[in-house]
Amino acid sequence: MSQPIDFYFDFYSPYGCLASLQVDKIAARHHRTVNWIPFMLGAVFKVEGMTPLTDIPLVGPYSRHDFSRSARLINADFEFPDDFPKAALAPSRAYYWLLDRDPTTAHMLAQKVYHAIFVEQRDGSDPNLVAELAQPLGVNREELLAAVQEPAIKQRLKTETERAIERGVCGSPFFFVDDEPFWGNDRLWQIDKWLESGGW
Amino acid sequence: MSQPIDFYFDFYSPYGCLASLQVDKIAARHHRTVNWIPFMLGAVFKVEGMTPLTDIPLVGPYSRHDFSRSARLINADFEFPDDFPKAALAPSRAYYWLLDRDPTTAHMLAQKVYHAIFVEQRDGSDPNLVAELAQPLGVNREELLAAVQEPAIKQRLKTETERAIERGVCGSPFFFVDDEPFWGNDRLWQIDKWLESGGW
Numbered sequence: 001m002s003q004p005i006d007f008y009f010d011f012y013s014p015y016g017c018l019a020s021l022q023v024d025k026i027a028a029r030h031h032r033t034v035n036w037i038p039f040m041l042g043a044v045f046k047v048e049g050m051t052p053l054t055d056i057p058l059v060g061p062y063s064r065h066d067f068s069r070s071a072r073l074i075n076a077d078f079e080f081p082d083d084f085p086k087a088a089l090a091p092s093r094a095y096y097w098l099l100d101r102d103p104t105t106a107h108m109l110a111q112k113v114y115h116a117i118f119v120e121q122r123d124g125s126d127p128n129l130v131a132e133l134a135q136p137l138g139v140n141r142e143e144l145l146a147a148v149q150e151p152a153i154k155q156r157l158k159t160e161t162e163r164a165i166e167r168g169v170c171g172s173p174f175f176f177v178d179d180e181p182f183w184g185n186d187r188l189w190q191i192d193k194w195l196e197s198g199g200w
Numbered sequence: 201m202s203q204p205i206d207f208y209f210d211f212y213s214p215y216g217c218l219a220s221l222q223v224d225k226i227a228a229r230h231h232r233t234v235n236w237i238p239f240m241l242g243a244v245f246k247v248e249g250m251t252p253l254t255d256i257p258l259v260g261p262y263s264r265h266d267f268s269r270s271a272r273l274i275n276a277d278f279e280f281p282d283d284f285p286k287a288a289l290a291p292s293r294a295y296y297w298l299l300d301r302d303p304t305t306a307h308m309l310a311q312k313v314y315h316a317i318f319v320e321q322r323d324g325s326d327p328n329l330v331a332e333l334a335q336p337l338g339v340n341r342e343e344l345l346a347a348v349q350e351p352a353i354k355q356r357l358k359t360e361t362e363r364a365i366e367r368g369v370c371g372s373p374f375f376f377v378d379d380e381p382f383w384g385n386d387r388l389w390q391i392d393k394w395l396e397s398g399g400w
Contacts, residue, residue: 044258047257047258048256048257048258048259049256049257050256050259056248056249056250056370057247057248057249058244058247058248058365058368058369058370059248059250059370059371061368062368062370062381062383065381066383069400072400073390073400165258168258168261168262169258170256170258170259170262171259181262181265183262183266184386186384186386186387186390187386189389190273190386200269200272200273
């Protein structure tokens with residue numbers, strides 16, 4: 001059995017959102033699955049001394065233009081949130097809490113969170129929103145709200161973020177294909193090619 | 201007649217080097233020519249508060265890995281220079297000096313400079329190297345060495361760099377296709393697609 005692709009992302013990463021719409025399909029073409037691994041991009045930025053792209057002079061206007069263009073390229077609905085970026089602690093923690101109970105539900109919740117932030121312009125940092133999105137998936141609201149405050153779940157997200165940094169994850173989205181690192185939504189075609197050809 | 205593609209690059213940009221090996225061919229497929237426009241990436245970094253990728257924690261090791269992988273993908277010889285980065289004033293000035301006299305020679309010199317830096321591990325900041333590379337193209341050594349010290353030529357490079365910043369050039373390589381901006385060697389396939397489809 002081939003190794004799953006590791007897909008590292010932050011829920012407030014526009015390119016992470018766009019990658020989330022494509023990575024499963026690319027993997028499936030090559031009979032692979034995908035480990036979705038949310039992490040806190042802010043912690044990576046701290047190590048790097050970086051800020052979000054949109055805050056960097058010159059890069060800011062370009063990246064906003066490119067987010068929309070990259071979305072159009074894959075026929076995805078996308079609107080840049082007014083309140084960007086926020087710390088996606090609640091959905092990331094909820095994801096890990098669910099992951100151990102029911103990976104399919106965790107995956108569906110992650111997709112709904114991205115949609116809520118980048119299509120519906122909702123506040124992805126709000127635990128109540130995450131609970132609301134999870135409810136139709138059969139997740140108890142109160143249980144989720146309690147879970148995202150649990151020390152063990154908080155620690156899980158920290159640990160995954162530390163592990164990401166140890167592995168050299170330098171942005172979002174970031175992928176490992178059989179330990180080969182790829183950074184960026186615009187590298188998905190290379191992942192496809194890598195899987196097709198066995199690397200170069 | 202279609203507009204040429206503007207190709208902005210810094211001579212010490214690894215991704216600029218890799219793009220330089222591909223952009224003319226992509227343009228030619230669509231009956232376009234390319235304006236090669238060297239600029240000083242350091243001036244852009246100053247506006248952005250940025251540093252070279254290789255100096256950024258986490259991004260540094262990834263980018264070095266990716267330079268080589270990106271080169272292999274296009275079967276290009278490439279070796280990351282030990283003395284990276286340097287200020288490419290001499291080749292950039294020599295380029296503009298030649299451009300007004302003989303654009304073909306200027307273009308050939310630019311290709312030779314990139315080869316000298318990223319294949320032959322030579323010092324691309326050294327005016328003597330630039331003069332040596334230009335000599336087989338029929339360029340007089342002493343004239344070139346004098347030209348790169350001329351105030352008008354120095355100013356030309358400054359003006360082109362300022363113009364790049366005004367246009368929103370936020371890195372190297374950077375392209376304009378009918379005023380549509382594209383940043384990065386890894387976006388060349390999108391330029392190809394844009395020219396093919398008329399945009400999206």
